[in-house]
Amino acid sequence: VHESGPLAEVMQLEQGSVPQPAAGEVRLKVEAVGINFADVLTVTGEYLTRTKYPYHPGMEFAGTIDALGEGVQGFGVGQRVACLAGRGGLAEYAVVPAVTLVPVPESFSAAEAAAFPVSFFTAYHALKTLGQGKEGEWVLVQAAAGALGTASIQLARALGMRVIALASTPEKLEIAKKLGADVTILQDDPERVEKVRAAAGGKGVPLVLEVVGGKRFQESLDMAANRGRIIVIGNASREQASLRPVELMKRNLTVTGLWLTSLMADAEATAEAVKGVTPLIASGQVKPQVGPVYPLEQSAQAFQDILDRKTTGKVIIEP
Ligand code: NDP
Structure with a gap:
């Protein structure tokens, strides 16, 4: 090029x-x-x-x-x-x-x-090292049938978490369901915010893996629970998002960025992802x-x- x-x-x-x-x-x-x-x-x-x-x-x-x-x-x-x-x-x-x-x-x-490597190491850092996901906790996975999405669903399930998957078509949601998503919701469902919050016990989702950006970024905040963690991984919409710090304050939200390239420059972070993912691959729990x-x-x-x-x-x- x-x-x-x-x-x-x-x-x-x-x-x-x-x-x-x-x-x-x-x-x-x-x-x-x-x-x-x-x-x-x-x-x-x-x-x-x-x-x-x-x-x-x-x-x-x-x-x-x-x-x-x-x-x-x-x-x-x-x-x-x-x-x-x-x-x-x-x-x-x-x-x-x-x-x-x-x-x-x-x-x-x-x-x-x-x-x-890219999808599974990114998913691992999003769910565990940066996301601090816990067993039994709900996580929201966007673009759930994509490369990162399918890795995130499987890893979340293998780590004992419960998954709400968003994707743009029923066929994509079917893929997410087959991989273990507990709840699937269409990305453009007019009631998506309410449905996501309801699925996570009515309180919103403690951990959001945000990959769409633009206007959808605000929705990720709306879907998050009080004290929720939003991991910013992508900007597939290619639109600017805006963020009002006072909103984070009001709902005790944490927004964390994740870029695998700069994470992998740190040998410790690489070793952590390899150590976390390898046994799950070897046992066939994730593929x-x-x-x-x-x-x-x-x-x-x-x-x-x-x-x-x-x-x-x-x-x-x-x-
Ligand atoms: P995918 O295989 O997931 O393909 C991208 C998906 O993004 C599409 O299938 C689509 O799913 C979704 N999407 C949502 N809105 C749009 C839009 N406006 N235009 C195009 N696609 C859209 O790709 P990857 O797994 O490679 O990446 C997924 C996301 O994660 C990307 O944003 C990517 O940049 C990010 N990423 C970031 C990393 C990092 O280090 N920060 C590492 C790896 C990935 P649907 O139709 O269901 O909405």
Whole structure:
């Protein structure tokens, strides 16, 4: 991507040479790339950080190690790994620092491996380390059939929490229900605020995972219980939200931001998420939800379908 603009125009395949790993790096034969909303916003130029061009998308991917740079330890040629390199995954080969590799269970397919780290680590931090979710407590999950939503529902249930799911269509709510959501409500139900508050015992929800932003941000506050915690994770609406601090004061609300990129810069936070999620993955209590799979040539279409809210689970592109 050389400039911002309509996805189909600015996302173009280019021929390169197979890259060589330097010291501390590995080369992956890329098998599957998990596409996050953040990838889409980075291409459209609307993400949290300014997009630097040329930009090579694909922040999260999985593949087989096929060459090791000098000094790399703990990984071997032929091993399947996931990778959180931040960019460069949409390619046949990618060279990445070994520190960005994430070990994955052998039972995972390449698509499952690529669907796992961002959504599950984000969900874990939202529910536990930042959200301080407790067993038996209600949590509100928005965009519940999406990549983060499906991870959040499963993790919340595995941690003993009760889930109210919001999504835009009955089909999406059905997915949420199958994954264990206790209550499902349409995102555009005219009585959604009252219904959410009623579902959580009439007092509102103690923990809200907020991913839509814009006008919906106020609703997240309205749905929260007195002393509720609202974790701001996304802004899928791409609209500005406003916040009146006195309202937080009146209802003893806490609003906490979460950005996985800056959290993962802290080795302790990464270790905490790995430690929390790994046993639940190993026991099969939670499982990455692979959504539609596209070939590399249809990358722009895959990105557009996420923007158009047509997808569920984690969108995968296979080079
Ligand atoms: P999803 O697979 O969940 O796709 C995005 C979903 O957002 C859509 O399916 C749609 O669900 C919902 N949505 C609501 N309003 C809109 C809108 N106006 N336009 C488009 N979509 C809308 O994507 P991800 O799992 O990658 O991300 C979900 C959210 O979480 C995003 O906001 C993303 O930026 C954020 N996120 C943040 C992270 C962080 O570190 N802070 C890490 C990971 C994700 P529906 O149709 O049901 O409303």
